Amino acid sequence: MNRKERRAAEKQRGASAGSANAPAFAAGIGIADLAAEASRLRTIGRIHEAQAICRDILAREPDHVQSLNLLGLIAQAAGDHRAAAKLFAKAIAADEVNAACHYNAGNSYQALGQRSKAAAHFSKALALGMEDKALAFILQSPVIAGYVGRIASKWPLAITAAELFGGESIAPLAKDLFLRCAMEATTLPSMQLELLLGHARAELLRLAGTPGKDRAAPDDDIVGFACALARQCFISEYAYAQTTAESGDADALRDRLLQNLASGATITPLALSVVAAYVPLHTLPTAETLLRRDWPASVAGLLRVQLREPLEEASDRAHIAALTPIEDSVSVQVMHQYQENPYPRWTINPLTAFAADQARGKIAPTAERQAELEILIAGCGTGSHAIQIAQVYPNARLLAVDISLTSLAYARRKTRELGLRNIDYAQADILELGTIGRSFDHIESVGVLHHLAEPTAGWRVLVSLLRPGGKMRIGLYSELARRVIVEARARIAARGYRATADDIRRCRQDIIREAEHWPMLIGARDFYSISGCRDLLFNVMEHRLTIPEIAAFLNDNGLSFQGFEPFDDPTVHEKFRKQFSGAADEANLEQWHRFEVDHPETFWDMYVFMAGKSAR
Template sequence: MRRFNEAQEICRQLLARDPGHVQSLNLLGLMAQAAGDHRAAAKMFTKAIASDEVNAACHYNAGNSYQAMGNRSKAAAHFSKALALGMDAKAVGFILQSPTVTTYAGRIASKWPLPVTSVELFGSEGVAPLANDLFLRCAMETTTLASMRLEVLFGYARAELLRLASKPDQDDVDDDIVAFACALARQCFINEHVYAQTGAESEDAGALRDRLLQDLASGAAIAPLTLAAVAAYFPLHALPTADALLRRDWPAAVAGLLRVQLREPREEIEERSAIAALTPITNDISVEVMRQYEENPYPRWTVNPLTAFAADRARGRTVATADQRAERDILIAGCGTGSHAIQIAQVYPNARLLAVDISRTSLAYARRKTRELGLRNIEYAQADILELASIDRTFDSIESVGVLHHLADPLAGWRVLVSLLRPGGTMRIGLYSDLARRVIVEARDRIAARNYRATAGDIRRCRQDIFREADKWKPLIGAKDFYSMSGCRDLLFNVMEHRLTIPAIAAFLNEHGLSFEGFEPFDDPAVLDRFRKQFQGTADETNLDQWHRFEVDHPETFWDMYVFMAGKNAR
């Protein structure tokens, strides 16, 4: 209500009783920001962070004040911290509210789907207004920015940077432009260069790459903008002789780009040799699935997946339960690139985790990230779930989310997992819904009709077709997976996808002595409200028959997938 005097007095009263009251300190900081007193605001946010160092909102607010005061290094540090603490999930919303982004997006929308020229979009300022947005740059370096509007804008910005980098003289290029170009190149690497490009743009990018390689071979100087522009179109680790780039001195932004696009991929190659093979991989479908995820490890992630539990434990608000402190054996069946296993390892620090996947490339990524985080309770290995019965091990709990439906026979794989679960153990399972994924089936039919293949070029062209008919494909355009090469391939071009129904799941549970313990909490709390209202007085969240009837009426309910817990009866 902007009654600042009253709000400030209430905050002061709270702080008199509790000097570290985070919400009051944060609110006082926001009111100081609104009054233009960023020095006082930063002081309040610093106090709030001292009381709660894992509070993403306080770090974000501090970043805004430091940026307003011109302290760009502190601003960037706080923005990066905010993103690492979970604000990456909200970054798109914040960025789309930026006046600069809103202005550019409006210019693009005014002619969509026709293209705009660089002059029409950027005018005489070029990309400088974007380059000056530190939060935007930090977000581009950190996470997939899943937004059609941002992708189209970034595509134009990339082409403009390519034009600038192709000029012979780059002495007058501002440091912020170079840092923005590096951030954009890192965003392109995170999404595996999924952005579309014109034929002329591809030719120009190829010519700039060839010039960079010639300069690298001859020892000639390489402008930082040239390197960043090339990295926005091609992964540096795939370029011949690219390792020579590491022997040169670079600005900090370029050094960060080289770490992500060159050093870390090299480390992952070394990690592959340490991955044990627990089972053979001989099933024809399993071999095809393995090839897909070798080429496109999934999911791509960069930010430490700090669980809500781990964050609260860091604040001292939560004490681990006896179950969470227990020594237990946990199997992650289909761990992908490790995000899932790392979250479980944080919740159960005394557990012994075996995380298996069919793709060595995915496992190498997981091992590197796990080592960076200092976690020591995860063992990674290559295996086919269909063959896991041969490992002669059992587990207290098993997690397999988003995996079984890519097997040749999902129920056969699930049976193997049940055989590995100890009596009284629990399993967390995630399976695709036949009702919810009708739009995916329609999209896959369209892909087949147009003969799109699972190649980078065809995936880019397919995505542009979908963008041009955005109103028809809103569920796809709203899906985060749509905004990376591996994610889009997993979503629309998967070599094998099965979809199940709740009655089929219920029949399997009954047949194998498993009790349904409920679906995971929904992102939208209104789902449970609707469920309880539909079965007023008799609603039972563990009743699969009720859930089936509910899903028939609300087929979008399990758009991501069915994710649920099941218990194995003790014998």
């Protein structure tokens, strides 16, 4: 081939590839590596090169999601939201369970003023697993970061509404659709955001409490924000602090609403939603008559959560079977706690994320998972755990028991809404389950046994119900990891706080004021709801165990340790292998004990592990 022919061939290759990066394909560089390079180039500002690589990839693989998403982000950054929305839509068509693409699409649709589409994509992103990342995205908003900074500049002194919101009141905050969707969907575990939303609630109270003919009706964003905030307050069980004056104003607004309810007078959406941000609507006399009125969609959603669903759960309680008596004195006290504060009050449908994991091959339909097993969920709480297990084992029959009727009613409603039919719920004390005359292939009891008077007594009952060759998944508190909880509980006792909602609120504010001393508590999701905080710091009974104690129980009861669950922190296993070099054995509890002594935060949530029973 002469020089002219070579130049012509090179020109042809360049034209067919569409960029100077085309030879990378010929060199054997895979699409995944090229996509990673495009992402890196975008990050360092080499936008045109990143675009060229993405277009090369799409010329060969038109539905390559990462490239479509990256081009969408580039268009978004340039302000071309129409082009961005089209690219994100194409990416979602190729991978409809991609949370990031839904979130990005939501941002572009919001910029285009298509707010219903934006909200739908934001809600989908949250349901697909963005729940844990939501807080970071919210706090990155320049508007919210500005508010948080103003609060911090005055902390621990109070900041006035004028200093915080200025002449615009909460209008800029109310326009944040992702914040609104997140408030409706999940607990937002952030001290900074809680302080901001507490101030926003007080400002809404001021707006709702000063009616007048000359006052303009609030726009849809303000009402939508107020409804979303009321739903967040309901999820957190009204954990936010409030001043004495604020409480008085909230009581006055509630009384006015009750008068209007009794007389049939007009009730404004703003007044209703603000009252619901201070007190759950289902606790108000004759509140069910609110359901007979016409309301905007945001208010209808609020009424569903705070009124329809609680009324349905109250009806359900009468239909839950009592499988065993509840006579142990500690069991009775624990029952009362979770009757008053069912835990956790989850809202996001776990089946959406499960379907996404299945689509990505993270949950394979193995023979064991397809088997017709008998499974016991001992201590099912509000049902999220049982529902997830029912999906993992679709052909299994589950018996899910709990000591709290309130929790069980919540679980039954959620299960019915999701259309699951392989779970039976019943009230029972684990200590009495030996009397039911049944055995199981698989038993789950996570976060339950340590609330019994004698955890090992309850655990032995479960072992007696496990069939030969069966497995059990157990979750127990760690003595080493929960030292900060022991310290906090001692301080709570010394200060005389009781396990009432008012005292839990006051205690939380003490902890927030001393945040630098309690980083583990401030960072715990359970800290941000009354039921979660009561479970975390005010539980009527809490035992903590060590790994040697767990090992001794397993040995004494014929169980084999089959490994801890994967950790959220991927470095744990790396550190473990490094500590024991070539001798590391993740089935060795003695090694795990030595590791935990050196890294006591490892099992902060709890020990969660599988154990097996011999087939003989």
